[in-house]
Amino acid sequence: MKYKARRKALILLADGTVFHGKAVGDKEGTAFGEVCFNTGMTGYQEIFTDPSYFGQLMVTTNAHIGNYGAKETEVESDGVKISGLICKNFSYQYSRADADFSLQEFLDTHGLFAISDVDTRALVSYIRDNGAMNAVISTRVEELEALKEELAEIPSMKGLELASSVSTKTPYTEGDSDAGIRIAALDIGIKKNILRNLAKRGAHIKVFPHDTSFETMEAWNPDGYFISNGPGDPEPLKEAVATAKEIIACGKPLFGICLGHQVIALANGVSTYKMHHGHRGINHPVMNLQTGKGEITSQNHGFAINREETEAHPDLEITHIHLNDQTVAGIRMKDKKVFSVQYHPEASPGPHDAEYLFDTFFKLIEDSVSSDATV
Incomplete structure (x- = not known):
């Protein structure tokens, strides 16, 4: 009709x-x-x-x-x-x-x-x-x-915890169960195309609810960890931040996207803030400070991490900057296999400039597994 x-x-x-x-x-x-x-x-x-x-x-x-x-x-x-x-x-x-x-x-x-x-x-x-x-x-x-x-009567987005409203209620798996790499993903609002990108690179992924403890995820014996995108204010996600701290401490590779990026920052003591109107679109320019190359990216977030605190942090390095407003678009830990970005490398229908970040994650996992095997 x-x-x-x-x-x-x-x-x-x-x-x-x-x-x-x-x-x-x-x-x-x-x-x-x-x-x-x-x-x-x-x-x-x-x-x-x-x-x-x-x-x-x-x-x-x-x-x-x-x-x-x-x-x-x-x-x-x-x-x-x-x-x-x-x-x-x-x-x-x-x-x-x-x-x-x-x-x-x-x-x-x-x-x-x-x-x-x-x-x-x-x-x-x-x-x-x-x-x-x-x-x-x-x-x-x-x-x-x-x-x-x-x-x-409608509550403000600032201070609003929404991950529990969109996260899976029970764990589930994606990808080939016989794949050589196992990734544990904390679902605080995960997109299907993220799972597709992990699976097509040869990973078996187990997706866990937003409030899952590190012990439960580690019991699955993953080779690496992933923290997803999601809605709402990151600061109320106390359980996810606590889990991220333990993942970081265990030494295994960790990759975070969007809300996951903010959770990793909070786990390192870096604060977040609500942006004036946020970044939402598929043409946001980002500079990769490690390569000097520009990327056109897909973004959809209303919160960001504090740049001054990140720059002053002894264990963190800013890897990507949003060229429109100079906000932090990516970080890595200097002494850990941990990195995250504030945008979406899995963007569908595009752009695909940042898909290489999944390859970076897999290289960290492969190097970590090889290192463990030689010990």
């Missing part, structure tokens, strides 16, 4: 600012979350299913959303993770021959409320100037005061 977005809808920001639009699918709905924007020109389905976006209202800056439909295989988790979608033009019809269904059908299946016909340029400009904040999207356009009261 084809729809036209006719029902009036609004976006109410926490500071009282209102933007107007229409409901996708001409249906009633209300959704709350932190409003943020992604500048990617493609990859909307991957964005919507990325656990790192849990609890957020996503504004897409690309003018057309839904034009190439949706596919069963282009998901990063078990379903849609954003709280709601805000876009300019929503395409009810799609042109890709191998799409499995329309984006409207995909969103309906997962119960996601979306609004279109929004002046997204004005909205994004406002967020850039005033920062990411809580908001509500709704067709209850005549109930503005009631919506303001409900919005006031």
